[in-house]
Amino acid sequence: MTESMAHRGPDGAGIKLFDGTLPAGLGHRRLAIIDPSPAGAQPMSYADRWWMTYNGELYNFRKLRHELELRGERFDTECDTEVLLRMFVVNGPSMLERLNGIFAFAIWDDRDKRLFLARDRLGVKPLYYTRGAGWLAFASELKALLPLIGQPELEPTALADFLTFLWVPDPKTAFRKILKLPPGHFAWADQDGLKVTQWWDLRFEPEERSEPDWRDEVRAAVDAAVRRQMVSDVPLGSFLSGGVDSSAIVAAMKSENERVSTWSIGFGKDDLEHEIVPDDLRYAREVGSLFGTDYHERVLEPNVLDLLPKAVWHLEEPIADPAAISTYLICREARRDMPVMLSGMGGDEIFAGYPRHLAWRIASVLSTLPNALFRGLEHAVTPIARPGRPGRLRGPRRNLWKFMRAAGMEPLDRYLSFSSYYSGPELQELLLPELTNAAYDPLAVHRSYLSSDRGGDELSRLLYLDAKTFLPCLNLSYTDKMGMAASVEVRVPLLDDDLVALAATIPSDLKLRRWQRKYIFKRSQEGILPRKIIWRRKAGFGAPLRSWLVQDLAPLMDDLLSERTLRNRGFVDPAVVARMRAENDTGAADNSLRLYALLSLELWCQTFLDRSWSFEAGKGATSMPTTAVA
Numbered sequence: 001m002t003e004s005m006a007h008r009g010p011d012g013a014g015i016k017l018f019d020g021t022l023p024a025g026l027g028h029r030r031l032a033i034i035d036p037s038p039a040g041a042q043p044m045s046y047a048d049r050w051w052m053t054y055n056g057e058l059y060n061f062r063k064l065r066h067e068l069e070l071r072g073e074r075f076d077t078e079c080d081t082e083v084l085l086r087m088f089v090v091n092g093p094s095m096l097e098r099l100n101g102i103f104a105f106a107i108w109d110d111r112d113k114r115l116f117l118a119r120d121r122l123g124v125k126p127l128y129y130t131r132g133a134g135w136l137a138f139a140s141e142l143k144a145l146l147p148l149i150g151q152p153e154l155e156p157t158a159l160a161d162f163l164t165f166l167w168v169p170d171p172k173t174a175f176r177k178i179l180k181l182p183p184g185h186f187a188w189a190d191q192d193g194l195k196v197t198q199w200w201d202l203r204f205e206p207e208e209r210s211e212p213d214w215r216d217e218v219r220a221a222v223d224a225a226v227r228r229q230m231v232s233d234v235p236l237g238s239f240l241s242g243g244v245d246s247s248a249i250v251a252a253m254k255s256e257n258e259r260v261s262t263w264s265i266g267f268g269k270d271d272l273e274h275e276i277v278p279d280d281l282r283y284a285r286e287v288g289s290l291f292g293t294d295y296h297e298r299v300l301e302p303n304v305l306d307l308l309p310k311a312v313w314h315l316e317e318p319i320a321d322p323a324a325i326s327t328y329l330i331c332r333e334a335r336r337d338m339p340v341m342l343s344g345m346g347g348d349e350i351f352a353g354y355p356r357h358l359a360w361r362i363a364s365v366l367s368t369l370p371n372a373l374f375r376g377l378e379h380a381v382t383p384i385a386r387p388g389r390p391g392r393l394r395g396p397r398r399n400l401w402k403f404m405r406a407a408g409m410e411p412l413d414r415y416l417s418f419s420s421y422y423s424g425p426e427l428q429e430l431l432l433p434e435l436t437n438a439a440y441d442p443l444a445v446h447r448s449y450l451s452s453d454r455g456g457d458e459l460s461r462l463l464y465l466d467a468k469t470f471l472p473c474l475n476l477s478y479t480d481k482m483g484m485a486a487s488v489e490v491r492v493p494l495l496d497d498d499l500v501a502l503a504a505t506i507p508s509d510l511k512l513r514r515w516q517r518k519y520i521f522k523r524s525q526e527g528i529l530p531r532k533i534i535w536r537r538k539a540g541f542g543a544p545l546r547s548w549l550v551q552d553l554a555p556l557m558d559d560l561l562s563e564r565t566l567r568n569r570g571f572v573d574p575a576v577v578a579r580m581r582a583e584n585d586t587g588a589a590d591n592s593l594r595l596y597a598l599l600s601l602e603l604w605c606q607t608f609l610d611r612s613w614s615f616e617a618g619k620g621a622t623s624m625p626t627t628a629v630a
Contacts, residue, residue: 001027001137001139001144001145001615001621002015002027002028002029002144003621004141004143004144004621005029005139005140005141005143005144006029007314007484007485007486007487008029008031008055008140008141008484008487009028009029009030009031009487010029010031010487011030011031011032011036012029012030012032012041013027013028013029013030014027014028014030014041014042014043015027015028015043016043016045016051018051018108018110020110020113021113021191022113022190022191024108024110024113024115026042026043026051026052026053026106026108027043027053028041028042028043028053028054030042031339031487031489032233032234033057033232033233033234033339033340033489034057034061034078034079034080034081034231034232034233035077035078035079035233036233036234037077037078039076039077039078039079040077040078040079040081040082042054042081044081044082044085046082046085046086046089047089048110049109049110049111050085050088050089050107050108050109050110051107051108051110052081052084052085052088052105052106052107052108053105053106054081054084054085054103054104054105054106055103055104055105055125055140056101056102056103056104056105056120056124056125057080057101057102057103057229057231057489057491058080058083058084058099058100058101058103059100059101059228059229059231059496060098060099060100060101060228061080061083061084061101061231062231064083064087064098064099065083068083068086068087068090071090073086073090078233080101084099084103084105085107087099088107088116093116093118093186093197093199096118096186096199096200097199097200099120099497100228100496100497100498101120101497102120102124102125102491102492103118103119103120103125104117104118104119104120104125104126104127104140104181105117105118106138112190113190113191114188114189114190115136115188115189115190116186116187116188116189117129117138117181117186117187117188117189118181118185118186118187118199119181119182119183119184119185119186120183120184121183121184121200121497121500122183122184122346122467122471122472122476122495122500123170123182123183123184123471123472123473123476123477124476124480124492124495125140125480126140126141126180126477126480126481127139127140127180127181128140128141128142128145128173128178128179128180128181129145129178129179129180129181129187129194130145130148130149130177130178130179131194132148136189136194138181141316141481142173142175142178142316142317143316143621144621145178145621146175146608146613146621147613147614147615147621149175149176149177149178151612152175152176152608152609152611152613153175153176153177153609154174154175154176154605154609155168155172155173155174155175155176156176156437157172157437157440157442158172158173158174159431159435159571160427160431160437160440160442161442162174162318162320162597162601163421163422163427163430163431163594163597163601164420164421164422164427164442164443165419165420165421165442165469165470165473165474166319166320166321166421166474166593166597167317167318167319167320167321167473167474167477168317168318168473169445169469169473170182170183170472170473173317174317174318174604175317175608181196182196182198182472183468183472184198184199184200184201185197185198185199186199201454202454202464202467202468202500202504203454203455203504204454204455204456204460204463204464204504204505205455205456205504205505206455206456206457206460206505206506206507206508207505207506207507208507211510211520211523214506214510214520215520215523215524215526216524217502218502218503218506218520218521218523218524219524219525219528221496221498221499221502222248222249222252222493222494222499222521222524223252223255224496224498224499225252225493225494225496225498225499226249226252226253226256226342226493227252227256228493228496229342229491229493229496230253230256230257230342232340234339234340235261235337235338235339235340236261236338236340236341236342237260237261237262237263237294237334237337237338237340237341237342238250238253238260238261238262238263238341238342238343239262239263239264239330239334239341239342239343239344240262240263240264240284240287240288240293240295241264241280241283241284241344242264242280242281242282242283242284242285242286242287242533243280243283243344243533243536243538244347244518244521244522244525244529244533244534244536245344245345245346245347245348245494246343246344247283247287247344247525247529247533248344248347248521248524248525248528248529249342249343249344249493249494250262250287250288250291250293251291251525251528251529252493253342254291254292254293259292259293259294260291260293260294261293261294261296261337261338262284262288262293262294262295262296263296263297263298263330263333263334263338263341264280264281264284264285264288264295264296264297264298264330265297265298265299265300265326265329265330265333266280266281266284266297266298266299266300267299267300267301267543267544267547268299268300268301281297281299283533283536284297285297286530286533287529287533290529290530296333296334298329298330298333300329302325302329303552304325304548304552304553305552305553305555305556307325307328307329308325308553308556308599308600308603309603309607310328310485311324311325311328311482312600312603312604312607313607314328314481314482314484314485315477315478315481315482316481316608317477317604318597318600318601318604319474319477319478319600320593320596320597320600320601321474321478322543322545322548322596323478323543324478324481324482325482325543326543327478327479327482327483327490328482328485328486331482331483331485331486331488331490332486334486334488335486335487335488338488339487339488339489340488340489340491341483341488341489341490341491342490342491342492342493343479343490343491343492344494345475345476345479345492345494345495346471346475346492346494346495347494347518347521348517348518349463349466349467349470349471349475349495350463350467350494350495350499350500350503350504351503351511351517351518351519351520351521352459352462352463352508352511352512352517352518353517353518353521353538354466354517355399355418355517355538356415356418356419357459357462357512357517358512358515358517359399359403359414359415359418360411360412360414360415360418360459360462361512361515362403363403363409363411363414363415364411364458367410367411402418403418405417405423411458412450412458412461412462415462415465416443416446416447416450419446419465419470420442420443421593421594421597422594424441427442429573429576430572430573430576430577431571431572431573432570432571432572432573434570435570435571445469446465446469449461449464449465449468449469450462450464450465452464455504456504456508457508458508459508459511459512460504460508463511471495476492479492506520517538522534522535545592545593545596546592549584549592549595549596553599556599557581557595557599560598560599560602560603561577561581561595561598561599561602562574563578565602566602569602569605571601572598577595577598580594580595581595
C-alpha cells in the first residue's frame with residue numbers, strides 16, 4: 001500500500017504492525033518538510049501506546065508546542081508530527097479545533113485497540129477508506145485500496161454525478177466500496193465498527209464594521225496566513241499567474257523574505273487561439289519584476305496524448321477539469337528546486353470571485369423585472385447566445401449562452417444550473433435507458449446545502465455550497481493529486497483557517513459589491529499591487545482545452561468517443577455524443593467540457609475498471625489488463 005504512493009513521499013517510508021486480539025498496521029511515505037532528519041520519521045509513537053501516521057502540515061505547531069511545554073510536556077524532535085500526536089494524547093478529539101493546518105491522519109491506540117481518523121476543515125488533504133467483514137483499510141490515495149476490494153466497479157450513482165459536475169461529491173467516490181472521510185470529520189474504528197462524526201462546519205456570522213476597517217483586517221489576515229504557511233525546513237516558492245490572488249501571496253511573501261522564488265506557465269499562440277481567456281504571462285512578468293522575484297517562466301507545448309492518461313492515473317477518480325494537467329505541469333517544473341509551493345486557490349470560494357456568483361446577482365435583478373419585459377430581453381438575446389467560432393467574442397457569447405440555458409429559473413436554481421453541465425432531461429437523454437434512474441437527482445445534495453441554515457444571506461448560502469462541494473471535491477482534489485504526482489506539497493494560504501473564519505464574518509455586500517466580485521479582497525491589496533493587476537478581468541487558471549480537442553486530442557476523441565467504443569462501454573447514447581461533437585464543431589454550442597468529460601471517463605474505465613488489481617513485491621498496487629485496451 002505504501003509503495004503505491006511512493007510519489008507522495010519519496011524521502012522515506014515506514015511500517016509498524018501490531019499483533020493481538022485486534023491486529024492493525026500503519027504505513028507511511030515521507031515528504032520531509034519540517035525537521036527532515038530521521039527523528040521525524042513515521043509511524044511515530046508516544047509512550048509505545050499511541051502511534052501516528054500523518055499527511056499534511058500544522059502551521060501553528062510551534063505555538064501549540066510552547067503551550068504543551070508550559071504544561072510539562074517535553075519533545076524529542078522539531079517536527080509538527082510529534083506536536084500533533086501529543087495534542088491528541090493530552091486533549092483527545094477536541095484538539096482538532098485548535099489546529100491550523102492541512103491534514104489527514106490516523107492514530108492507533110495499541111492499549112485500547114482503537115483507531116482515530118481525522119481530516120482538515122476544508123478537505124485540502126484526502127482520506128479514503130474501505131471496509132469488509134471485520135476489517136477496515138484507509139489511505140491517502142485510492143490505488144492503495146483497490147487490491148483489497150476485488151474487481152473494481154463503478155458506484156451506481158457516480159456516473160450521473162460525474163457527468164453533471166465533472167467530479168463525484170463526497171462521501172462517495174466513483175468506486176463502489178470505497179468512501180471519502182468528508183472534510184471537517186473524524187472517525188473512531190474499533191471491534192464494534194466505524195463511527196463518523198463532524199467536528200467542524202462553516203458558519204456565517206456577519207459583523208458591522210466600516211469598509212476601511214474590513215480592508216485593513218483582510219490585508220493583515222492575508223499577510224498572517226502567508227507568514228504562517230511559509231514554515232518549512234526545505235525550499236519554498238509560489239505559483240504566480242498574474243492574477244490578484246497569487247500576486248497578493250507573492251507580495252506577502254516578499255515582506256518576509258528578501259528573495260521569493262516564483263513559477264509561471266503559459267501556452268503558445270496556437271494553443272490560445274481557440275480559447276476564451278487571454279494569455280496571463282505578461283501580468284506575471286510585471287508582478288515578478290515589481291517584487292524582484294527569482295522568476296521562472298515556461299511556455300509549454302505539452303504532449304497531451306501522453307499527459308492525459310498520466311493525469312487520469314494520478315487523479316484516480318474521473319475529474320474532467322483540464323486545469324489538472326496545467327497544475328501537474330507547473331508542479332513538475334517547480335519540483336526541480338522547490339518541494340513546497342504556495343497557491344492562490346481558494347480566494348474565489350471565500351470572497352465570491354467566480355463568474356457564476358455575478359451571474360446569480362444578475363439573475364436576481366432580472367427576476368424583479370415585469371414578466372413581459374423579462375421575456376422581451378430573453379427573446380432579444382437568444383439569437384446571439386451561441387459560443388460561435390474562435391475569436392474575441394467567444395467568451396462573452398459562451399457565458400451568455402450558459403446564462404440563457406437557465407432562463408426562467410429561480411435565482412438559486414439558476415446558480416445550480418451554472419454549476420452543472422446537464423439538466424435533468426439532457427442527462428436522461430445522454431444515458432442509456434438501463435442506466436437512467438428518474439428517482440436519482442444529482443443536485444439533491446446541493447439543494448440540501450443551500451437549504452441548510454448556516455447563517456448569513458443568500459450569497460452566503462452559495463459560498464457555503466461551494467465550500468462543501470466544488471472546493472474539496474474538484475479544486476482541492478486535483479491540486480493535491482497533481483502536486484503529489486510531482487512530489488510537491490501545495491499549500492493554500494487563502495484557505496488558512498483564520499482567514500476563512502474572518503471571511504465568514506464579512507457582510508456579503510463587501511464580497512460582491514454590485515457587479516464587482518471579490519470586492520473587499522481586492523480593496524485590501526490597493527497600495528500593494530498595481531491597480532491593473534487588482535481590477536483586471538478574471539482569467540482563471542486552466543488549459544487550452546478547445547485547442548487540444550481540435551488538434552492533439554482529436555485522434556483520441558475519434559477512437560474513444562466512436563460509436564463502437566461507446567456501445568461497448570454501455571453508458572451513453574452514441575447518437576447524442578455524435579450530435580454534441582457536431583454542435584461543438586459548428587459553434588452552435590460549447591460542448592468542450594462535456595466531450596472532455598466523456599473522453600476522461602472512458603480513459604478512467606480502461607485504467608481502473610477493465611483490470612484486476614493486486615499487490616506485487618516492489619511495485620505497490622498494480623493493475624493487470626484483463627481485456628484489450630484500444
